[in-house]
Amino acid sequence: MTSRRAQVPVDPVAVTLVRRTGLVATELLGAGRRGIKRAGRRPARSGDGLAALEADALALGYLLGPRLRARLAGLPADQLAVTGHGLLAVLAATVGADVPHVPLFRDFPRRVPADTHQRYVQRVFTLLCQEPQQPCVLCGLVGPVSAVSPCAHLVCPACWETERYSDCPLCHRRVDAGTPFRTVTGPAPAGTAAPTGTGLPMPRRAAVLEVADDVDGAVHRALGLLLARRTPLAPQDRADLLVLLDRAGTGSHWLPPEVPVRQTRALVLGWLAADPAYAARLPDLLARYADTATDLLRLLYVLHGTDPGLVDPPARRRSLPRRLRRTLLARLDALPLPALVEDLHRHRPAWLAMAENLHPFEQAARHPVAAAAFAVLRRTAVDPSTPLGRLLAGTAVAHPEVLSVWQGRLCRVSWGGRVETALRSGAVDAAVDLLARRPGELLRRTVTLAARTDDPRRLLATTAEAARSVSPGVLLAALGAVRAATWPAGTRLYFPRGGSARLWAEPDHRPRLLAALGGALDDLLAGELRRRAGKLPAVEVALLDAALADLVAPFTERTASTALVRLPRGSSQPLPTGRRVRLFLHWTEPADTQVDLDLSVAMSDDAGAFVGWCDYTRLRFADDAAVHSGDLTSAPPPLGASEFVDLDVPALRSRGIRYLTMVVCSYNDVPFDAMRDAFAGLMADAGHSGVPFVPKAVEQRFELTGRVRVATPLVVDLKAGVLRWVDATLGGTGGEHSVARYSRTLGRLTAAVDAYFAAGRRVGLWEVACWHAATRAGTVLVRRRDGTVSGYRRGDDEPEAAFVARLAALGPADPVPPEALPRPGFAAVIRGDLPVAPAAQVYALYRSGLDVDRVDLVEAADLVGALAPVARR
Incomplete structure (x- = not known):
C-alpha cells in the first residue's frame, strides 16, 4: 500500500494487522523510508511528535493504547516521524481520508442552488449560445468570458460565481490546475492538515490501537482464523489471506490439517502451486485438500487469476506446465468415477474450457478414469477400432450405474435427474432416500420434502441423521427456511449467486408447513446447533449484549x-x-x-x-x-x-x-x-x-x-x-x-x-450467541438495551432447550450479582467496553475499549463457523 496523501510506503502486512486486529507493527510502518532532517533545524522532540500523532489519530477516530504509546515514545524523533506517517496513512485510508474531497459546490451545503431546473436551463443556454470574444449571454458583460481547460467551455466568472464552483459549472468536469475554479491541486500530506472535528465525540467504530509485540505471532493467529473460517471469505478477506501467506512463507508450519472452505483451499493451493519449492509436494497436498473435481476446478481458476467462486470465467487461459497438468490429471484419475462424472457436469462449460489446457486424452492409458469422465463431458463417440474407444467402452461396462453408450456415444446417468423424477412422480420417500446420500442437498430441500411427505417421522429421522454432518451455514439456512414456511406467508428475498449480491423479492408462494411438523424440524435443527455449541470449550461466565438482536447471522x-x-x-x-x-x-x-x-x-x-x-x-x-x-x-x-x-x-x-x-x-x-x-x-x-x-x-x-x-x-x-x-x-x-x-x-x-x-426470516446473531453462551457457560450475563445487566443460570431441572429459550426471550432473570463473578471468558457484544477475562473469546461489532492483544477477537462468521460438525473439528 502507498498512501495517496503522503506517498508513504507501508508494508501490506502492517495494513492488514491494523485493519483486522487493531495491532500496530511499528517496525513495518514506513518500511524503507528514513526520517528527513531539515538543514539548519534541530529535529523535533519525540514528545511533541507523539502528542501530534495522538491528536491526528483522534481526529481519525482512533486512540493509542498504553503499550503502543510507550513503544512510540521510545523511538528517536526521526523514526517516530516515519512510523507516525505510516500509521496515519493506514488509518486515513481506512476511513477514506487518504484522498482530497472537493465537491462541485465549495460551500456545500450552504450555497447549493435551490432551483436545479433553472440552473440547468442556464447551463444549456450558455453552452448553445456563448461565443468566444463575445459578451456574456447571461449578463451582457464584455471581456470576462474565458475558456476552461480541458473542456474548453466558455464561462463568465461573474455569472457562474467563481468562488462557488470548484470545477466547470457547465459540464461539471474537473478542470486543470491553474484555472479560476481550482482551489486544491493535490492531496495534502498525512498529518500536515489541521485535524477537523476536534470537538466531536468519538464515533461508535472508535478503537484502541495496541502494539504488535510479536508480529509473526499476530500474522499466524490472523492466518489461522482465516484458514479455519467455515464460510466463504469476503473479497477483503481473500486479499488479506494472500498478504498473510506471503509473510508466513513457504514453510509448512502454518498449514493446518483441514481447511474447511473449498474456496479458501483453492486460494492456498494456488499460492503453493506458484512456488517451485512445492512442486514435489503438490501431489500430496492435492490428495489432502482436493477431494472433488470441483476443488481442482477452483484451483485452476486461481491459477488463471480468477476468483475461486466459479462465477466469472478466466478472462484469458494460461498455458500450464506439463508437470502441473499431469499432477492435476493424476488427482482427477484417483477420484471415484461416479462422483467425478457428476462434478464435471455440474460445471460443464468451465470444464470444457479447461480441458483444452489439460489435454485429458493425451495419455488416456495413464489416466483412464479421467479420460472416461471427460469423454462423457464432451459426448465423445466410442469407436471400438481405436485404443481410446476400447478403453471408453470397457469403462462403461464396468460402471453401468453411471455410464452408458447410447447411439455410439458415451453418456451419463444423472443422480439429480433421478431425484427430480422421483419428486415429480410423487415418490417422496424415494427422493428422500436418494438425497440422504448427500446430506447438504437434503437439508437444502427440507421445506419441499416436508410439504410433500406422507411420512413425517421418516423425514424427521433422515433429516436428523443428515444434520449431524452438514456445515453450520447449511443448517442455519434450512432453519430459516423452515421458520419462513411455518409462519404466515410474507416476502421471499433472494440473493442470487453471482459476481455481486443482486436482490430479488417476491411474495412467498411456498406451501405452508403444519405447525407441528415445522416446530419439530425447528427443534431438530436448532437442537443440532446447540449440541455442537456444547462441545466447545467451557467457560465459567459468558457475556451477551441484547442489542445483538439487531444483527443477522452472516450469509453470502x-x-x-x-x-x-x-x-x-x-x-x-x-x-x-x-x-x-x-x-x-x-x-x-x-x-x-x-x-x-x-x-x-x-x-x-x-x-x-x-x-x-x-x-x-x-x-x-x-x-x-x-x-x-x-x-x-x-x-x-x-x-x-x-x-x-x-x-x-x-x-x-x-x-x-x-x-x-x-x-x-x-x-x-x-x-x-x-x-x-x-x-x-x-x-x-x-x-x-x-x-x-x-x-x-x-x-x-x-x-x-x-x-x-x-x-x-x-x-x-x-x-x-x-x-x-x-x-x-x-x-x-x-x-x-x-x-x-x-x-x-x-x-x-x-x-x-x-x-x-x-420479521426475523433469517436466523439472528443473538440466537447464535445464546447457543454459545447457554451451552458453554455456567452463568450468562446479559447487558440489556437500557444498560442494565441481568444474570441467568440454568435450573437443576431446566432442560437445555428451555434455558436457551428463556435466555433468548430475555425471560425471568436469576438473582446473580455480576460484581461477585469472575470476568467473562466468552463475550458477544455490540460495544467492547466491558471488562473480560484475559484470552477471552470476544465478538464485538465495535471494538471500543478492548485490548485487542489480550483477547481472542473473532468475527461474526467465526461464531457461526465454530458450530461445525463435531466429528470434523
Whole structure:
C-alpha cells in the first residue's frame, strides 16, 4: 500500500494487522523510508511528535493504547516521524481520508442552488449560445468570458460565481490546475492538515490501537482464523489471506490439517502451486485438500487469476506446465468415477474450457478414469477400432450405474435427474432416500420434502441423521427456511449467486408447513446447533449484549463489500445521534476513460411507494431537508471526484417519508471495478465543521467493487430511527443509470427488504450467541438495551432447550450479582467496553475499549463457523 496523501510506503502486512486486529507493527510502518532532517533545524522532540500523532489519530477516530504509546515514545524523533506517517496513512485510508474531497459546490451545503431546473436551463443556454470574444449571454458583460481547460467551455466568472464552483459549472468536469475554479491541486500530506472535528465525540467504530509485540505471532493467529473460517471469505478477506501467506512463507508450519472452505483451499493451493519449492509436494497436498473435481476446478481458476467462486470465467487461459497438468490429471484419475462424472457436469462449460489446457486424452492409458469422465463431458463417440474407444467402452461396462453408450456415444446417468423424477412422480420417500446420500442437498430441500411427505417421522429421522454432518451455514439456512414456511406467508428475498449480491423479492408462494411438523424440524435443527455449541470449550461466565438482536447471522459473505464496520448483510443499527447524517462518495477514473458516478437518495413511504429523491437533478429536496453537493461528471487523478448528500432526519420524517435508500449509479455504465478507486459511506452529524469530509464523523466506509453499475448499500428507516445494511446491487443494462430509472423498483424493494429482515426470516446473531453462551457457560450475563445487566443460570431441572429459550426471550432473570463473578471468558457484544477475562473469546461489532492483544477477537462468521460438525473439528 502507498498512501495517496503522503506517498508513504507501508508494508501490506502492517495494513492488514491494523485493519483486522487493531495491532500496530511499528517496525513495518514506513518500511524503507528514513526520517528527513531539515538543514539548519534541530529535529523535533519525540514528545511533541507523539502528542501530534495522538491528536491526528483522534481526529481519525482512533486512540493509542498504553503499550503502543510507550513503544512510540521510545523511538528517536526521526523514526517516530516515519512510523507516525505510516500509521496515519493506514488509518486515513481506512476511513477514506487518504484522498482530497472537493465537491462541485465549495460551500456545500450552504450555497447549493435551490432551483436545479433553472440552473440547468442556464447551463444549456450558455453552452448553445456563448461565443468566444463575445459578451456574456447571461449578463451582457464584455471581456470576462474565458475558456476552461480541458473542456474548453466558455464561462463568465461573474455569472457562474467563481468562488462557488470548484470545477466547470457547465459540464461539471474537473478542470486543470491553474484555472479560476481550482482551489486544491493535490492531496495534502498525512498529518500536515489541521485535524477537523476536534470537538466531536468519538464515533461508535472508535478503537484502541495496541502494539504488535510479536508480529509473526499476530500474522499466524490472523492466518489461522482465516484458514479455519467455515464460510466463504469476503473479497477483503481473500486479499488479506494472500498478504498473510506471503509473510508466513513457504514453510509448512502454518498449514493446518483441514481447511474447511473449498474456496479458501483453492486460494492456498494456488499460492503453493506458484512456488517451485512445492512442486514435489503438490501431489500430496492435492490428495489432502482436493477431494472433488470441483476443488481442482477452483484451483485452476486461481491459477488463471480468477476468483475461486466459479462465477466469472478466466478472462484469458494460461498455458500450464506439463508437470502441473499431469499432477492435476493424476488427482482427477484417483477420484471415484461416479462422483467425478457428476462434478464435471455440474460445471460443464468451465470444464470444457479447461480441458483444452489439460489435454485429458493425451495419455488416456495413464489416466483412464479421467479420460472416461471427460469423454462423457464432451459426448465423445466410442469407436471400438481405436485404443481410446476400447478403453471408453470397457469403462462403461464396468460402471453401468453411471455410464452408458447410447447411439455410439458415451453418456451419463444423472443422480439429480433421478431425484427430480422421483419428486415429480410423487415418490417422496424415494427422493428422500436418494438425497440422504448427500446430506447438504437434503437439508437444502427440507421445506419441499416436508410439504410433500406422507411420512413425517421418516423425514424427521433422515433429516436428523443428515444434520449431524452438514456445515453450520447449511443448517442455519434450512432453519430459516423452515421458520419462513411455518409462519404466515410474507416476502421471499433472494440473493442470487453471482459476481455481486443482486436482490430479488417476491411474495412467498411456498406451501405452508403444519405447525407441528415445522416446530419439530425447528427443534431438530436448532437442537443440532446447540449440541455442537456444547462441545466447545467451557467457560465459567459468558457475556451477551441484547442489542445483538439487531444483527443477522452472516450469509453470502463471499460477495460482501469491504467495509469499515463489518455488519452482516441485513443487520441494522441505530442512526447516529444528531440532527443530520451525511452520505459521501469518492471515485477516481482510469486513464482515458471519463466516469460519472452519481450519489443519490430515493425516498419512499411506509408501503414502499416512491415519493421523492435527491440527486443531480434535484439538488435540494424540501428546502434543506436533503441537499446534494453537485454532480461531478469526471474524476481524473489526483483529485478524483467526491459527492455528498446531507440528510436532515427530523425534516424528512415530518414530510411523511419512511425509507431513505442510498443509491450509487454509474451513469455512463462503467463498472465499479474499472475505477482506480471507488468508495462511499456515511458520516454522523459533523456540526459546524465547515468542511465536507470529517474523518472523525465517519461511521461507515465501504468499497464499490465488482461488475456493478447500480449499488444499494444501505436503507434508513426514519420511523424506527435505524440504518439497515443491505450491501446489494440492482441489475441494469445500458447507460444513463439514475434513481428516476429505477424509482418503482427501489421503493418496492426497500420496503420488502426491511420487512423481510425485521420479521426475523433469517436466523439472528443473538440466537447464535445464546447457543454459545447457554451451552458453554455456567452463568450468562446479559447487558440489556437500557444498560442494565441481568444474570441467568440454568435450573437443576431446566432442560437445555428451555434455558436457551428463556435466555433468548430475555425471560425471568436469576438473582446473580455480576460484581461477585469472575470476568467473562466468552463475550458477544455490540460495544467492547466491558471488562473480560484475559484470552477471552470476544465478538464485538465495535471494538471500543478492548485490548485487542489480550483477547481472542473473532468475527461474526467465526461464531457461526465454530458450530461445525463435531466429528470434523
